[in-house]
Amino acid sequence: MSTPPAFPPAGLRKLLGTITRRTGLHYYTDKTDLLEDMVGARMRLHGCRTCHDYLAMLADGARGDAEWRELESILTIGETFFFRYAEQFAALEHTILPALVRRARVTRHLRIWSIGCSNGAEPYSIAILLARLLADAGLETQAWHVEILGTDISTRALEQARQAEFSAWTLRDIDAARRAAWFVPVTPRLWRLHERYRRMVTFRYSNVLDMLRPDGGPAGPFDLILCRNVLIYFAQAQATALVHAMAARLAPQGWLLLGHSEPVTDFTPWLDTVRLPGTLAFRAPVPDAGRAAVPSRLSAVRRPPARMDTPPCLVVDDSVAVDSVPVANAIRRTADDGHVTRAMQMCRDHLARHPVDARIHFLFAVLAWGEGCLAQAEESFRRVIYLCRDHVMARCYLARLLEDAGARAEARRIRQQMVALVRRCAPEAVLPEGDGLTAGGLLRLISHMDDARPPSRARVPS
Structure with missing residues (x-):
């Protein structure tokens, strides 16, 4: 058995500083245990005994550049899926x-940039939606020059994005009819996106910090930029500078969409804030509109913390939740790499040691459902509800699962319980395990669905 790498405090601080300067990933400054696990695996692979050895390798020309690409790939949490964040995709579709x-009816030219595109699910979702909107408007997609650019720091994710082949886990929010319309089956558990959508999207490697250098990063103007769940990795000052750089790359009246929990709080005078149902969007002003005199409109809008005004019983016990966050992230990465069976076993192993961890029970239920193990999924959703009586999303998914199985009366009863729980929450309260979905947003989505079924796009957050 090989000797594990050494992580003395001074060496770990130097390694963390080097990684932060290169990538900007401030996220790991208070997660050194997680960083040790990730970097330790790379050090063991290359036979590096100390942080000094590994830093020397990272500085070693072409070999170091190749290792940086591998390290950047594992440091970024790339779990994603098609049409993630239902309320933001509703805003994209309707507004x-x-x-x-x-x-753009005259120029027939659109440029869209997906920052931190991971496996391509986000830009491909935009391509599918945009193609449908053009068709509904009687416009030929082939007659338009649509550029959708996806960038990421993970070369592994980019390679997967270019292949455009996705597992059932990544397509878990797409029903069978749409999956058949948009994808071609490769194996019983793998689908390839249709070429008409693939050719709308191109991918390239890019570190988001490139934007802060003169002439760095993709050049604008862009009509739409999506940078969701990227800025959470950065310190607030860097995140603010990055938003400024994105704003400078927007076309006049171009749009910017961010994640729900980004650390930036004020966009004046670069962007206007637009309140849309269940979300905020940001829009570039018309040039020469006297921006310096415009007060911050965002300062009047509360950006709620993740648990604001949420009844305590909606939140898994903190002692369990904090401990299981790195475990949940590791499980999601494993599933997103296509190893769902292994991810499910990781859940089982963790639950054998921590049998009342509702977060991992919930994640196991979602994985089991995606694999078609409906009895296991139902049992685990019910266990979450037993452990956390007011868990909204467990009831949301359980009702959907039961309805699909034909148990409509039971599904209706559970959905009524879910709605009653949601109405006890403040409208802006973010629902645990709801991937940023708010209580008010869930109620709006339910009311807009003809069959009164709960949304299937609010999934496990990364």
Whole structure:
């Protein structure tokens, strides 16, 4: 058995500083145990005994550049899926993309940038949605010059994105009819996106910090930039500078979408804030509109913390939740790499030691459902509800699962319980395990669905 790498405090601080300067990933400054696990695996692979040895290798020309690419790939949490964040995709479908299409009817040219695109699910989701909107408007997609650019720091993720082949886990929010329309089966558990959508998207490697250098990063103008769940990795000052750089790359009246929990709080005078149902969007002002005199409109809008006004019983016990966050992230990465069976076993192993961890029970239920293990999924969702009586999302998914199985009366009863729980929450309260979905947003989504079924796009957050 090989001797594990040495991580003395001074060496770990130097390694962390080097990684932070290169990548900007401030996220790991208070997660050194997680960093040790990730970097330790790379050090063992290369036979590095100390942080000094590994730093020397990272500085070793072409060999170091190749290792940086591998390290960057494992340091970024790339769990994602198609049409993630239902409320933002509703805003894209009903407001943002139609406005861009109307404005571009003459030039028939649109440029869209997906930052931190991971396996390509986000830019491909935009391609599918935009193609449908153009068709609904009687416009030929082939007659438009649509550029959708996906960038990421993970070369592994980019390679997967270019292949455009996705597992059932990544397609877990797409029903069978749409999956058949948008994808071609490769194996019983793997699907390839249709070429008509693939050719709308290109991918390239890019560190988001490149934008802060003169002439660094992709050049604008872009009609739409999506940078969701990226800025959470950075310190607030860097995140603010990055938003400024994105704003400078927007076309006049271009749009910016961020994640729900980004550390930036004020965009004046670069962007206007637009309140849309269940989310905020940001829009570049018309040039020469006297921006310096415009007060911050975002300061009047509360950006709620993750648990604001949420009844305590909606939140898994803190002592369990904090301990299981790195475990949950590791499980999601494993599943997103296509190793769902292994991810499920990781859940079982953790639950054998921590049998009342509702977070991992919930994650296991979602994985089991995606694999078609409906009895296991139902049992685990019910266990979450037993452990956490007011868990909204467990009831949301359980009702959907039961309805699909034909148990409509039971599904209706559980959904009624879910709605009653949601109405006890403040509208802006973010629902645990709801991937940023708010209580008010869930109620709006339910009311807008003809069959009164709960949304299937609010999934496990990364």
